[in-house]
Amino acid sequence: MDTRTLPRQLLSIKEYLALGEVEPGFTELVEGRLVFSPSPGAWHNHATYALAFQLHDQLPDEFSVVPRVDIDLGLAPDGAPGFSRCPDLLVTTSAAIARTPEEDALRAEDLVLVVEVATPGSKRTDYVTKHKEYSDAGIPFYWILDLDDPVSLVTCHQAGELGYRNSPAVTGKFRTAEPFPFELDLAALLD
Numbered sequence: 001m002d003t004r005t006l007p008r009q010l011l012s013i014k015e016y017l018a019l020g021e022v023e024p025g026f027t028e029l030v031e032g033r034l035v036f037s038p039s040p041g042a043w044h045n046h047a048t049y050a051l052a053f054q055l056h057d058q059l060p061d062e063f064s065v066v067p068r069v070d071i072d073l074g075l076a077p078d079g080a081p082g083f084s085r086c087p088d089l090l091v092t093t094s095a096a097i098a099r100t101p102e103e104d105a106l107r108a109e110d111l112v113l114v115v116e117v118a119t120p121g122s123k124r125t126d127y128v129t130k131h132k133e134y135s136d137a138g139i140p141f142y143w144i145l146d147l148d149d150p151v152s153l154v155t156c157h158q159a160g161e162l163g164y165r166n167s168p169a170v171t172g173k174f175r176t177a178e179p180f181p182f183e184l185d186l187a188a189l190l191d
Contacts, residue, residue, distance in 0.1 A: 006034065010081035013072045017084075017105060026068070030129075032081020040088075040119070047147055047189045048088045048117050055091065058182050063112060064094045070105035071114075073137040083133060088145075089115040091179070108137035112179045118146045131156065135163040141179050151186040 007015070010032025019027075028035045040048070048067065055065040069090065073083040084105060096110035114134055116126040126144050134142045135158065142156040142164060150171045156164035157178065174184040 012076075012079050013082035013084055013105065014079075016082060017070065026086055028086055029082055029084040031083065032076075037122075040117075043147065043190070044088075044117050044119055047145065047151075048115075050189045050191075051115065051117075051145065051184070052089055054184055055089070055182070058180070059091065060180055062093055062095075063091050063180065064097055065089060065091050066097065066106075071111065071137075072105040072107050073133055074108050075133065075136055083137075085114075085130060085133065087114045087130075088117045108134075108139050111139045113141040113143065114139050115143045115145060118144055118148075127154075131164060145186075145189070147190065151189055153184070153186055 006019070011019075011029060011034070012032070013029070016027075016029045016034075026037055026039070028037065052065050052067055059065060067089055068086055070084050070086050071090065073085060075083040090106070090111055091113040092106060092110050093112070096106060100106055100110070116122070116130055118126045123146075131142065131144075135156070138158070140158050144154045144156070146152045146154070146169070152169040152171045153174050154169050155167045155174075155176065159165040171186060174182075174186055176182050
């Protein structure tokens with residue numbers, strides 16, 4: 001899509017999804033406004049896919065890991081200026097993927113886990129803005145992978161009306177039982 005022809009009004013989720021791909025980089029929708037982001041770099045993508053492979057190998061059969069797909073956060077009524085994010089990784093049920101047509105976004109209620117890989121240009125967005133939006137959308141688990149040395153992971157889980165409860169940042173080996181049993185060697189993500 002040619003950016004000179006982008007709409008000048010606030011967009012609903014339906015209008016946003018109808019735009020299709022915007023190059024270079026990608027877009028997200030925040031309160032009906034298009035937010036442009038550059039394409040992730042090689043280091044970011046390497047770590048993201050290394051994590052995706054580890055998740056895939058350990059996920060129970062009913063779950064699927066999916067990179068970079070639009071999510072309708074459901075934070076606005078139909079037709080109102082909407083919210084759509086495109087996380088680095090997400091985990092959803094295989095059934096949700098099967099019932100979501102190619103032209104639609106997954107919905108927040110379809111998600112078990114969202115993962116963002118924090119970079120120097122995205123830290124505030126990942127640790128503050130997306131943290132709040134994903135919590136408000138009711139996504140049960142949110143992980144923030146930070147590639148600064150040493151590589152660390154902050155895990156967040158819904159704590160009712162309090163929103164997300166954050167764990168302290170973990171380095172080295174990470175083990176969890178929720179939302180599914182999983183073990184991760186954080187340092188190995190950049191090997």
